[in-house]
Structure formats: C-alpha cells, structure tokens
Amino acid sequence: MNIAAPRSATTPANDVRVPGDTRQRILDVAQMSVLEKGFSATSIEEIIAAVGITKSGFFYHFADKGELARALLERYIEREKILFDDLFARADELSEDPLHSFLIALKLFAEMFENLQQSHPGCLTAAYCYQDRLFDRGVRELNAAGMMSWRRRFQERLERIARRYPPRMAVDLADVADMFSALADGGIILSKTLEEPQALSRQTLLYREFVRALFLGAPASA
Amino acid sequence: MNIAAPRSATTPANDVRVPGDTRQRILDVAQMSVLEKGFSATSIEEIIAAVGITKSGFFYHFADKGELARALLERYIEREKILFDDLFARADELSEDPLHSFLIALKLFAEMFENLQQSHPGCLTAAYCYQDRLFDRGVRELNAAGMMSWRRRFQERLERIARRYPPRMAVDLADVADMFSALADGGIILSKTLEEPQALSRQTLLYREFVRALFLGAPASA
C-alpha cells in the first residue's frame, strides 16, 4: 500500500557512503521492477545497472535471488505496518469515539491516495500472490501472515465500534475487515489498469460509506 | 473471473484430433501457469511438455510469445463476457425489477464462487496489470478496454435502478460499478493468499449488502 520509497529522506549529499544504503537502493529498484514486470522478469543484471554496482556486489548482499524476494516482502510489510499505525494513531488523537476515529482514518487514507498524481505503484502482496509458485514456503507464509495481521487489526477496531453502535446488517466483521484489503488491492488494479490514479481513493471512500451505513444506517432520503 | 476451462466439454474421446483443439490446450496450460507464476516465468518449453507437442508446434500456432499473451487475454475477456451475460440473463428472468434482478445476479455470482473447493485460479486482468511492462500497447489497451466495459455494464444497471430507487448515499455510480471489479479482484487475492476459497464469495455478498443499503437503506435496528 505504501508509496515509492522516500529516497531523499535517507540519502545524504553526493556519494557519501552510508552503511546499508546500497542494500536499500537494490531493494528500491527491485521493488519498482517487480511491480511493473513481475519477479522473474526482474533480472539481477538490470538491478545492478540501475544501482551502479557489479553482479558480485549484488551477491554480497543477497545469497541468491530468493533472498531478494524475501527481503523485499519483509521490508514492504514492515513499512506498511508503520504507515498504517501512524495514520490510525493520528485519527485516534482526533476522536475518542471508535467509529469516528475509524472514519477519520479512512478519510486520511483516501487523502493520501488522492495526492498521488500517477497511479499507485502497486501492492507487493498482490504481485506475489499472482506469482506464488516462484517463491518458497517461507515467503508464501510471510505473505499470508501479513494479510492475516491486516484482518486482525481492522477486525479489532470494528468490534470495538460494534459494541457501541449495533450493526444494521448481518455481516461478519472479519469479512468487513478483509473488505478493506480487497478494495485497496482491487482499487490499485483499477487505477493501474485504467491509468486513473483517483480510482483507489474513490474505492476507499466507498468503503467508508459502507462502514458508515453499517453502523449508522443510511438516511431515509438522499 | 471465470473458472478453469471446462476441458471435458470440448475434448472428445481418446486422441481424436479436433480442429483448434491443440491451440485451446496450449491456452489452457499457459493460462494456469501465468496465474501461478507470471507470464515471463511461463516458458514455452514447459507448455509444450504439458500439451505434448514440440516447440515448432507451438510456433505454428503463435508467431511469438507476445501473440500468446494477446490470445490468452482475448479468450479470457470473451469467456468472462459470456459467463456474466448468462448470469445476468438468468437473473433478469427471475425478476423484472432492476434492483431485485441485480441482487439476484449478485447472489448467483456468490453461489458460483462458493462452489469452488479450491481458491479461485485468478483473474488474468489482475495478473497482466502487475506485469504490464512485459506487454505491448495493444495488449495493455485491450486489458483497459475490458475493465471499462465492465464498468459500463454495471453502471448501466445501477442507473436503471437509481431511477426507481433514489440512492441513500451521495456516491458516483461509476465508482459503485468499479467497486464490483475491485472486490472481485481483491477477493481473489484474499482467497489465493490466505488459501480461503470462501473469501471471494463473502466479498461478493458484502457488495450485495452495500448495494441493498445504497438503494433500500439499512434497517434502523439489527
């Protein structure tokens, strides 16, 4: 879900060597390529050309290409967690009510997506899902665990809301939690395929409408 | 969106040569592989081994690998259109009211997905979207056109509904149309990643709840 890596934040002035910097640059370049062409079409040759090291330099950082896949996903999941924790925390500061805080958070997500001028670069989880026979069990399980933790985090909030606002529809809150991931992944696919950057934020706002109708009801007339 | 090719329906008794059969078998094998490993990891070598022809046999049917990509997507879009036209037609027979027919159609979709015992094999549109730098302009435009025709078909039905049932929320019906594609693609990613085949039908039913609340309102109390 997160946007292109904030290079300028971690990269100091000209050609100053920062420990761990080359590894991060490899991951940055690889991630963009994986999201545009898929993992197997992302060649090490192409990565090192963009980063400006030799092939052996790559293999100093990663034992093999599978290690790159794992590192990419680990970093992606970690960054996403930080990003969403941060947005939820900001929303929690703005309202103590669990429903209103949740609705604020969804608005913040939508605004974040709205500010993209190009289409969202893509979700690694979705990309890996459509190439999963390329990866070993560990990577596939990591991907599934990442999705499960999303479900739990949203479900927990939804249940806190439901205690105060009895749901107006007979739905499973785990499914409603998953619905956010589904709409985010589906919204990314929409915006990438149609080249309509705004599609993602619009789907996020529709999810917000659904949550509102679920807990507050839809007004009798428009 | 459609399920694995119904081989038995088109394949006659033992080793009887049917015109066009080899080409279809190539496409069947290739599609499964593309959905599991991506296009560039799907080698011609592997396809011909599964189909039981030589490499030259493959190149008799397709000028190059790009032609395979195009043929795969064309067939996929065509099959999906037939499948959904059929389900909508059945729903239209069951109710003359545009809203109720739409709700019936969504229930039929959910039931179709529910009967999958494994996870849905995947959506070619989504797979291509995450590898789009591999394809030429023509294929990318075909993919976008496919998505656009989805939007139009759903939007048309939603607008017919809105004339009879004024919407209870201020939403753009084109976005609500897109929401189905987004939830379908996202639901497939959920069910594949988590190995929960039912996730897709559940998201379809949530979309149905949303449409119902949009046009009929959510009841005052559960």
Place this chain on the structure above:
DNA sequence: TGTACATCAGTGAACGCGCGTTCACTGATGTAC
C-alpha cells in the same frame, strides 16, 4: 475415379543471448594489544 497441388498441423535440429551463480581476489575501514 484419379491425379496434382495446396493447406494444415505439425517435426527436428540448431542458434545465440542473457540469466543466476560461483570463485578467487581486493582495498578501505575498524578493532585488539
């Protein structure tokens, strides 16, 4: 009914390129004593 030719659906062998991986080596920096 027979012959000539065309088309269909492939076969078999070879090609060169790019891929991921390995291995021995190196120059700069850090640490122990």
Place this chain on the structure above:
DNA sequence: TGTACATCAGTGAACGCGCGTTCACTGATGTAC
C-alpha cells in the same frame, strides 16, 4: 602510536543452462479438374 588481523563492501572473470526464435522439411487431409 604502531602493527596485525578481521570485517565490510565490494570487483572481475568465467560457468553452464534454458530460453525464445528460426529454418528447412514432412505426412495427412482437402480441393479442383
């Protein structure tokens, strides 16, 4: 403060394999006359 050694972050050259593509050829079926 000097020396020895270790670690870090790479270099350079070579490897073999599998990939997509090409080309000349073929045997079975269809069509014209």
